[in-house]
Amino acid sequence: xxxxxxxxxxxxxxxxxxxxQQPSSNFRLKLLRNRSKDARMYNFPTTDEVAALIIGDDxxxxxxxxIIVEKESEGLTRLQETHTTFIPIQYPLMFPYGEDGYQxxxxxxxxxxxxxxxxQKRVSMREFIAFRIQERSLEFGNVVNTMRLFQQFVVDTYTxxxxxxxxxIRFHQAEIRSDVLNGLQDAxxxxxxxxxxxxxxxxxxxxxxxxxxxxxxxxxxxxAVCKTFGYPDLFITIT
Amino acid sequence: xxxxxxxxxxxxxxxKGFSLCCLKGKVHLPLxxxxxDLLVNLLNGSDQRSKHYFENMRAYNNxxxxxxxxxxxDNSMNDGVGPPTFILTGQNYxxxxxxLPGSGLRPKFAQLYIYDTNNELENCVGHxxxxxxxxxLILLTMFVITYVL
Numbered sequence: 001x002x003x004x005x006x007x008x009x010x011x012x013x014x015x016x017x018x019x020x021q022q023p024s025s026n027f028r029l030k031l032l033r034n035r036s037k038d039a040r041m042y043n044f045p046t047t048d049e050v051a052a053l054i055i056g057d058d059x060x061x062x063x064x065x066x067i068i069v070e071k072e073s074e075g076l077t078r079l080q081e082t083h084t085t086f087i088p089i090q091y092p093l094m095f096p097y098g099e100d101g102y103q104x105x106x107x108x109x110x111x112x113x114x115x116x117x118x119x120q121k122r123v124s125m126r127e128f129i130a131f132r133i134q135e136r137s138l139e140f141g142n143v144v145n146t147m148r149l150f151q152q153f154v155v156d157t158y159t160x161x162x163x164x165x166x167x168x169i170r171f172h173q174a175e176i177r178s179d180v181l182n183g184l185q186d187a188x189x190x191x192x193x194x195x196x197x198x199x200x201x202x203x204x205x206x207x208x209x210x211x212x213x214x215x216x217x218x219x220x221x222x223x224a225v226c227k228t229f230g231y232p233d234l235f236i237t238i239t
Numbered sequence: 240x241x242x243x244x245x246x247x248x249x250x251x252x253x254x255k256g257f258s259l260c261c262l263k264g265k266v267h268l269p270l271x272x273x274x275x276d277l278l279v280n281l282l283n284g285s286d287q288r289s290k291h292y293f294e295n296m297r298a299y300n301n302x303x304x305x306x307x308x309x310x311x312x313d314n315s316m317n318d319g320v321g322p323p324t325f326i327l328t329g330q331n332y333x334x335x336x337x338x339l340p341g342s343g344l345r346p347k348f349a350q351l352y353i354y355d356t357n358n359e360l361e362n363c364v365g366h367x368x369x370x371x372x373x374x375x376l377i378l379l380t381m382f383v384i385t386y387v388l
Contacts, residue, residue: 005275008305012352015338019353029338043269069338069349076334079306090333092303093296096274109267127266134240134260140273145282149296151325156308159331 011051305349
């Protein structure tokens with residue numbers, strides 16, 4: 001079943017056929033990221049769209065943002081979480097046809113209401129996953145009904161979202177820092193760390209949930225509340 | 240979705256849009272197709288085989304997945320008390336190995352599809368951490384046969 005339906009499995013089987021025919025030849029498998037079709041309409045990739053088999057010793061191939069799997073290598077290659085096959089390659093039982101995962105260029109649909117021009121035009125990773133994990137009467141529920149695998153899926157995809165947020169922060173330090181350095185609350189922290197810190201620091205803005213500045217903000221707020229209304233008798237946390 | 244999940248809670252309306260799933264229709268993706276019959280039967284069924292499949296879903300998925308999860312999985316909470324919990328710590332990434340296993344190593348993940356496919360069944364099952372009783376092993380074997388071959 002998986003051999004017939006899953007284009008990823010098919011492309012790996014193609015490698016197998018090559019190995020049995022010419023064991024000595026050199027080859028690599030390139031997992032492609034880009035899809036030529038509109039991701040809002042089609043998500044069944046064909047084998048040719050998923051991966052390309054490269055035969056020979058040509059080292060000049062541009063890797064770009066695709067993933068190249070070597071014939072034999074030490075260690076493991078990491079897949080970026082924005083790679084199109086990232087989700088189906090890890091969860092073949094949830095996506096038996098190798099349905100495409102998140103892509104960076106999925107556009108929003110135009111909604112009829114005369115809305116003002118939005119800054120964001122593309123679907124974010126969080127929105128993509130939120131769409132996938134909904135239970136629908138139109139879908140069989142291949143993702144939601146898998147119990148423990150679904151648990152793993154949710155945790156795993158959340159780390160995808162978070163690592164994407166973190167990498168956004170890492171590459172937008174210039175914009176964040178100017179804002180942060182003006183802030184009063186950081187003067188205290190800065191006084192302690194500037195002298196000792198060597199190298200580049202990545203600053204997590206207070207908008208990052210769970211980060212230092214976020215927690216600092218929240219605790220300051222709590223203290224302010226205590227000052228106005230007096231100290232609480234009960235401390236209740238809701239998660 | 241439930242009525243209580245409507246985005247604007249201050250308004251009582253019959254014409255409710257939802258934003259949790261699709262941002263009131265802005266996010267539009269193709270729906271998933273009905274999976275192959277074998278999976279449908281396993282997910283809908285109530286016999287011993289589906290039950291076994293449900294309990295070991297993660298193991299089955301790992302047998303067929305091409306990549307491995309890089310985070311540390313904390314199993315200390317799964318001691319039989321309370322519902323099963325999945326805890327992942329550390330930095331998480333998915334990694335893929337080379338197309339062929341190194342010399343003397345057993346094939347794993349994507350290599351299972353390529354290397355030594357005549358003994359694919361043994362290779363797949365060999366990665367199970369748990370010891371199966373005979374009966375379950377038979378079920379497992381049946382499953383793998385119908386699924387892979």
